[in-house]
Amino acid sequence: MTSIIDDSRPIFVQIAQRIEEDIIAGSLLEETQVPSTNQFASLYQINPATAAKGVNLLVDQGILYKKRGIGMFVAEGARQRLVENRKEQFYEQYVVAMIQEANKLGITAEQLADMIRRGDA
Amino acid sequence: MNAMTGIFKIHLKYKNYWFTLPWCILLLNFSINWTIGYFFEEEFYTGGLSSIYVYIFIMGTILLHQTFPFAIGLSIRRTDYYWGTAAISVIVTLLSSILLMPLSIIETKFTEGWGVSLHYFNLPYLSDGSILEQMWISFVLLLFFFYLGFVTASVHRRYGKIGLLLLSVAAFLASSLGIFLMSYYKWWGSLFTSMADLSAFQIASWTFPITLILAGISYLLLRRSTV
Amino acid sequence: MQSAVAVSNLTKTYGKVAAVSEVSFTMEPNKIYGLLGRNGAGKTTIMHMITAQLFPTSGELRVFGEAPYENANVLSQICFIKEGQKYPDLFRISDVLDVAGGCFKNWDNEYAYSLVEEFRLPLKRRMKKLSRGMLSSVGIIIGLASRAPLTLFDEPYLGLDAVARSLFYNRLIEDYAEHPRTIVLSTHLIDEVSQLLEHVMVIDKGRLILNEESEMLRGRALTVIGSAAAVESFAAGKEMIEREAFGSLMKSTVMGGIDEDEIRRARALGLETTAVSLQQLIVHLTNGNSERGAVRL
CATH class of the missing domain: 3.40.50.300 (P-loop containing nucleotide triphosphate hydrolases)
Structure with a gap:
């Protein structure tokens, strides 16, 4: 079956993340409609209630909002807020881990900065 | 939607087995007997008509086995299955007995034994009495044989092969004991004299309460049957 | 309702x-x-x-x-x-x-x-x-x-x-x-x-x-592989629903209190971690060698 969903976390979290990704990447623009929960359900072959839970998670965070009788829409400023959150997570997940590993290998902050510049080029 | 719709639909699929097939068998049997009668100089009596009674007995046994698990599987109530089947069996036996009647009249009144002195549908003793009495005889006998088969299948459904086996053993022992007692007390003679006084109509009528008892037993068995 | x-x-x-x-x-x-x-x-x-x-x-x-x-x-x-x-x-x-x-x-x-x-x-x-x-x-x-x-x-x-x-x-x-x-x-x-x-x-x-x-069951169990000592230390206080030892190595599936912090702790202990699918979880729960009652989560 579709392996887009992995076993390590609840599916609704993964659905919410997928929508976030699409908003950050710009494939879901602000003030546009997101697919319905039933569409998500058939797309990923998941239970519609689970898809709804993922969407509602984003509604609770103000990323999506509901237009009565029409469906779910991306809120204004949603992308900006998601990017901010992501930067925070980026620091925790990547930078902190990188510095830990660098310390283990005896890489100095200067050398690390060099490496980043080289990687970016 | 009526609760009976499902069970009637099942039985309608069996219309050939309820009707066409037994009458084809009867027709085939009749034509064989007619051919024999054609070459036979004298009056020819045959019990070929019994094929329809044998058929309805077999129908009673097979029908339950074929349709009950399917009906229960489609969420049909046991009660609805039972009454739906009862209704169909009464309709079919009634129609068959009505159809047999004119054949008996043609045989005796119009064709002198189908032109070959064949006694097939009209038999001495069995076909005594009025037209209505004759129809009643074939109706109750057909119904009796149907329920005899149906109750046998119900025992099998409810208690499995072992139940059916025990029932046959019990029936065998009971009849052996009955025959023994009849012989021991020399009752056979008086039985036959009293039987001889009874008409076919009276004897056939006696099967009717027995049929009702068999039908009641199969109802109780099916209510507790599983699939 | x-x-x-x-x-x-x-x-x-x-x-x-x-x-x-x-x-x-x-x-x-x-x-x-x-x-x-x-x-x-x-x-x-x-x-x-x-x-x-x-x-x-x-x-x-x-x-x-x-x-x-x-x-x-x-x-x-x-x-x-x-x-x-x-x-x-x-x-x-x-x-x-x-x-x-x-x-x-x-x-x-x-x-x-x-x-x-x-x-x-x-x-x-x-x-x-x-x-x-x-x-x-x-x-x-x-x-x-x-x-x-x-x-x-x-x-x-x-x-x-x-x-x-x-x-x-x-x-x-x-x-x-x-x-x-x-x-x-x-x-x-x-x-x-x-x-x-x-x-x-x-x-x-x-x-x-x-x-x-x-x-609720997704991500509730975790399979860890590593040195027996590290596995034992990680599994302490958790319910172990599977354990297999290969020499000094050990593979174990544990349940209870698994979250991202715990996964990070396992990795810090030098353990390899794998998510447990619902099927694997149920296989562990019903594999017959444990006479368990209702499962505690």
């Missing part, structure tokens, strides 16, 4: 053998339930009792608030598709669908026939001439097209290939989304259906050992 199914202390014994013992649960309306467990665990027996095809030895049983036995009101709302369903020998697929159409009040004939096309079934072939997979497809079509408020599928896809199974999952999800109803899926092919299930019940040796929302 009125529950779809409510059983308490449901028991079925054959002589001295208990096929189902003291099972209690409720099923809420309009959810998809997974009734999981090994073959012979008692799943089929439970479903036979819910649908009044089999009689409980003891216990309480309510379907839509009423006892189902000979209850037209309840039975008319149930569709039970079972693996060993018998069909009359002379019936063709079209006959079976016709009769089924007369039994279920929400039956959608057009939908049934569109599914016949999709599953590529020979409408005029007799039931006894069908292959195992075709028989399964007929059952699936009846189960979907009946749109019964309580629909139970018992191992519905024996003999079906991956394409047909996938078709079943797709149609089930679509039709369920449009016509919500209570669906019970009984199977041992757990990985294939785990994403469809809203709630999971695991039956083992006639007992209910797990009754949980399936989302």
